[in-house]
Structures are given as C-alpha cells and as structure tokens.
Amino acid sequence: xxxxxxxxxxxxxxxxxxxxxxxxxxxxxxxxxxxxxxxxxxxxxxxxxxxxxxxxxxxxxxxxxxxxxxxxxxxxxxxxxxxxxxxxxxxxxxxxxxxxxxxxxxxxxxxxxxxxxxxxxxxxxxxxxxxxxxxxxxxxxxxxxxxxxxxxxxxxxxxxxxxxxxxxxxxxxxxxxxxxxxxxxxxxxxxxxxxxxxxxxxxxxxxxxxxxxxxxxxxxxxxxx
Ligand SMILES: Nc1ncnc2c1ncn2[C@@H]1O[C@H](COP(=O)(O)OP(=O)(O)OP(=O)(O)O)[C@@H](O)[C@H]1O
Numbered sequence: 001x002x003x004x005x006x007x008x009x010x011x012x013x014x015x016x017x018x019x020x021x022x023x024x025x026x027x028x029x030x031x032x033x034x035x036x037x038x039x040x041x042x043x044x045x046x047x048x049x050x051x052x053x054x055x056x057x058x059x060x061x062x063x064x065x066x067x068x069x070x071x072x073x074x075x076x077x078x079x080x081x082x083x084x085x086x087x088x089x090x091x092x093x094x095x096x097x098x099x100x101x102x103x104x105x106x107x108x109x110x111x112x113x114x115x116x117x118x119x120x121x122x123x124x125x126x127x128x129x130x131x132x133x134x135x136x137x138x139x140x141x142x143x144x145x146x147x148x149x150x151x152x153x154x155x156x157x158x159x160x161x162x163x164x165x166x167x168x169x170x171x172x173x174x175x176x177x178x179x180x181x182x183x184x185x186x187x188x189x190x191x192x193x194x195x196x197x198x199x200x201x202x203x204x205x206x207x208x209x210x211x212x213x214x215x216x217x218x219x220x221x222x223x224x225x
Contacts, residue, residue: 002029002030003027003028003029003030003063004027004028004029004030004032004064004065004160004161004192005027005028005051005062005063005064005065005161005192006026006027006028006062006063007024007025007026007027007050007060007061007062008025008060008061008062008063009023009024009025009059009060009061010023010024010025010050010057010059010060010061010062011023011024011057011058011059011060011216012043012046012050012055012057012058013058019058019216020043020046020216021043021046021047021050021213021216021217022216022217023216023217024047024060024217024218026211026218028161028192028194029192030160030190030192031187031190031191031192032192032193032209033183033184033187033192033193033208033209034193034194034195034208034209034210034211035195035196035197035203035206035208035209035210035211036194036195036196036197036211036213037196037197037198037200037203037210037211037212037213037221038196038212038213038214039214040198042213042214043213043216044165044196044213045089045165045196047196047213048086048163048165048194048196050062050069051064051084051161051163051194052081052084052086052163053069053072053077053080053081053084056069056070057069064080065080065083065160067080082106082109082110082157082159083159083160083161084159084160084161084162084163085106085153085154085155085157085159085161085162085163085191086154086162086163086164086165087147087150087151087154087162087163087164087165087167088150088165089165089166089169091138091146091147091149091150092150093138093146093149093150093153094138095137095138095139096137097137097138098134098135098136098137099125099130099133099134099135099136099137099138099141099149100121100122100125100134100135102138102149102153103121103124103125103149103152103153103156104117104121104156105153106153106156106157107120107121107156107157110157120156121152121156122134124152124155124156125149125152127178127182128148128151128152128178128179128182129148129175129178130145130148130149130152133145142170143170144170144171144172144175146170147167147168147169147170147171148171148175148179150167151164151167151179151182155182155183155186155191158186158189158191159191160190160191160192161191161192161193161194162183162186162187162191162192162193162194163194164183164193164194164195164196165196166196166197166198167179167183167195167197168180168197168199168202169197169198169199176199176202177202177205180202180205180206183195184206208222209222210222
C-alpha cells in the first residue's frame with residue numbers, strides 16, 4: 001500500500017512546555033481508514049495540526065504525499081492543503097457566505113464549472129440533511145447543522161486525505177451513522193481517512209483500525225475490545 005503520510009520519531013512541544021506528543025512512528029496507507037481516540041488533552045488535535053501542516057514537529061521526520069514537511073516552501077503549502085479535507089472542531093465556516101457557497105468553495109478553487117458545482121453541492125447538502133438550508137448563513141444554523149456544512153465542505157472535492165476532528169460531536173446517533181457512511185463512501189473511492197473521536201460506540205460499530213493516543217504516543221487498540 002502506498003503511504004500518504006509517515007511519521008518517524010516525531011515529538012511536539014508547545015514553546016517551552018512538556019512534550020505533548022513523543023516518539024510517534026506510524027504511517028497512513030493510501031485508502032486506509034483509522035479512528036483516533038484518546039482522553040481530552042491527549043493531543044489528538046495537535047496530531048491533526050501536524051497532518052494538515054499547520055504545526056511543525058519539534059523533532060523527528062514527517063513525510064506527506066512524498067514530501068518532507070520541513071522542506072515544503074511556504075508558497076507550496078496551499079496546493080498541498082487542497083489535497084487535504086479538514087473538519088475542524090470549531091467548523092471554521094465563512095459567515096458571509098451561504099451554506100451552499102461554503103461547500104462550493106473547494107470546487108470553485110479547483111476550477112469546476114458552475115453547473116457541476118450546483119449539482120454536486122445540492123446533492124451532497126441534501127444527503128447530509130441540509131436540503132432546506134442551502135441558502136442560509138452558517139450563523140443561523142444549529143451547531144449540528146454547521147458541523148454537517150463543515151463536513152460537506154471537507155468531502156466535496158474528494159480529497160486524498162480526510163482529517164476530521166470530532167466530526168459527530170454535535171449530532172444525534174442517526175446522523176452520526178449517516179456521516180460515517182459518507183466517510184466510508186469517500187474512503188472506497190481512495191481517500192485516506194483519519195477521524196478523531198470520543199465516540200467509542202461509533203468506533204466499535206464500524207470496524208476500522210483504532211488508535212489510542214495516550215502518554216504522548218499512539219497505541220493500536222483495534223482488537224482490544
Ligand atoms: N497552542 C497551544 N499552546 C500550548 N499548549 C497547547 C496548545 N494547544 C494545545 N496545547 C496543549 O496540548 C495538549 C494537547 O491538546 P490537544 O488540543 O491536542 O488535545 P486533544 O486530545 O485534541 O483534546 P480534546 O479531545 O479536548 O480536543 C493539552 O495539554 C493542551 O493544553
């Protein structure tokens with residue numbers, strides 16, 4: 001399996017604080033699907049930040065899409081980030097744009113034609129249950145609805161890598177399942193998926209690899225029940 005990401009002896013500390021992550025050694029193969037669990041404060045978001053190139057490690061090596069992250073020039077970062085779909089914990093929607101335009105953004109940047117954008121965005125918004133809110137401003141939506149807009153925006157461009165930080169934190173079980181099916185569909189098309197979550201029930205229901213972040217490092221707990 002081709003590697004999309006690999007970490008070798010990676011450690012991270014914020015300023016002069018303790019090492020939050022240490023001795024991280026793992027890789028994400030193309031088309032793999034991983035759940036990332038861990039107590040609050042274990043460093044899941046920090047690991048996500050490393051993966052979408054918003055933070056640099058304090059030691060070790062990170063290779064992403066065949067590139068050493070430290071050697072990627074700043075001006076090349078946007079092109080690489082366009083291959084990564086991210087669902088942020090705080091959604092980061094653009095408030096002066098409608099739901100439709102927030103989701104359309106990655107396709108507009110990629111130069112997809114208008115008709116195609118209309119079709120794809122409308123279909124996806126209907127699928128995630130937001131068909132009645134296509135023209136709403138994000139600030140008028142509930143937390144769970146905003147979260148689904150953020151998810152739709154992250155998946156619409158079929159990214160090579162999807163990173164989702166607690167993507168089902170604000171929705172009920174039925175919608176959480178539906179969102180997981182969406183991630184699985186994307187995964188079947190070749191996207192590498194990493195989902196940070198506290199929802200153990202959901203993790204158990206979908207039998208993908210499960211990593212636990214504890215003591216600053218990753219443990220494979222897929223078969224530990
Ligand atoms: N910008 C920062 N500066 C200093 N310390 C930070 C910063 N961001 C996070 N930390 C610390 O790093 C540790 C890991 O935080 P992180 O947000 O990665 O954890 P998490 O597992 O995502 O937690 P949660 O599940 O609550 O979102 C925490 O102790 C946190 O206080």
